[in-house]
Amino acid sequence: MGGTPVVRLARLVDAGHAEVWVKLEGANPTGSYKDRMALSIIEAAAADGRLRPGQAVVEASVGSTGSALAFVCAATGHPLRVVSSGAAAVEKIRTMRAFGAEVELVPSPYGMTPDLVPAMTRRAAEIAAETGAYLVDQFHNTDMLPGYHRLGAELAAQLPGPAGLDAFCSYVGTAGCFLGATRALRAAYPGLRRVVVEPAESAVLSGGPAGSHQIEGGGIGARPPLLAPADHDEVLAVAEADAFAMARRAAREEGLLCGPSTGANLVAAIRLAARLGPGHRVATVQVDSGLKYLAGPLFAASP
Ligand SMILES: Cc1ncc(COP(=O)(O)O)c(C=O)c1O
Incomplete structure (x- = not known):
């Protein structure tokens, strides 16, 4: 468990934008962080x-x-x-x-x-x-945080060279991964921008109304009890259709098989990379393997 690889997106990010690095948590025993x-x-x-x-x-x-x-x-x-x-x-x-x-x-x-x-x-x-x-x-269970702290510490150790890390983003359900990873990453990169990702259809952390959506695993319609406002610097809302489309593109254009919540993470990371520009770095996580979604609507629509 753990010791998962980290890859840099090669084709989904424009040349003039920041680098985007992804921790491949689908490599864990049940295919998920x-x-x-x-x-x-x-x-x-x-x-x-x-x-x-x-x-x-x-x-x-x-x-x-x-x-x-x-x-x-x-x-x-x-x-x-x-x-x-x-x-x-x-x-x-x-x-x-x-x-x-x-x-x-x-x-x-x-x-x-x-x-x-x-x-x-x-x-x-x-x-x-x-x-x-x-x-x-x-x-409410904070016993999970050491597990995710290790994820963040691994990521910090795996990023090559002295370039640092400007932003980390991830989709939140319990917010356990976001909290554990950002705390470890902040220890290595004190200026890190911590960006929470949520569904646009239930963008409660952005001040919107709760609603239903298909990005399973998060967007619970309320602030996660463990996530205080001081724990994040920004919230990005990603539309369900964009998350699904990005998951499909990631498979075809990067060889990265992932699910809808990872699609949301990638959309947010690529947006941050466009904003930050060259010479900067963004990281996010592949939450789980796309193998978990082969029977559902995500890949059924592919011709
Ligand atoms: C598929 C998927 N993505 C994202 C998340 C969010 O992770 P966390 O609960 O650590 O915020 C979950 C949590 O259940 C999940 O199952």
């Missing part, structure tokens, strides 16, 4: 006795966290129950079940809607109260 948080959370809870050997674990997850927890729980001997939803890619639900997790689905015919995460979270808390399972509670 969520593996880092699952291990970090389970290890921390086991270390101080909040999680006993063999105790069941429960969590609400649209998909990637559930897949990563299912992997880590299988490896560490904890039964897992996941409350997920119809908004999750079918590959993610099957991954959870393949690792032996019990999955319960909350209906969500309209994708990521503002009431979805609260409904899933309530159900997971109910299960924890009824069964005594350890509730991960990812929207």
Whole structure:
């Protein structure tokens, strides 16, 4: 887990713009940076006795966290129950079940809607109260931050030469990745601009109304509880259609297979690169592998 590669975009960025570097988190065991948080959370809870050997674990997850927890729980001997939803890619639900997790689905015919995460979270808390399972509670669990801190520290060590890093951007759900990575990166680059990415259709951090969208994994319709206004310097809203189009272009033009949230990250990073200009650097993350989205609408539309 971790030690993932970093590549520089070669064709999606104009020659007169800043460099864009991408940390390829699809290279983790379940194909997502969520593996880092699952291990970090389970290890921390086991270390101080909040999680006993063999105790069941429960969590609400649209998909990637559930897949990563299912992997880590299988490896560490904890039964897992996941409350997920119809908004999750079918590959993610099957991954959870393949690792032996019990999955319960909350209906969500309209994708990521503002009431979805609260409904899933309530159900997971109910299960924890009824069964005594350890509730991960990812929207409030700071045990994940060391896992993402390592991601940021790796990235700082991997960027070549003394050029530095001017900006980092990423799409937020829990904001765990954004917080852990930017804290590590700020230690290496004190002037770093920290840019949160959100869906234009639910741009609440930009002051807009909550709405439904298809960029799964974030844009929850409210400020993530762990993310304080002082934790970011800017918010960029990316339209769902632009995120999807960029994910498709990244596959064809860069050989970078990714999902919608990574598409949003790339749109934001390329916008920042245009603004910053030559001699500057922007970094972002490939959240997960596009292999998780092959059965859904993202690549089905490709001729
Ligand atoms: C596909 C995808 N992208 C982005 C995110 C956002 O990551 P974070 O929760 O660290 O903010 C998630 C989180 O679930 C996700 O599943």
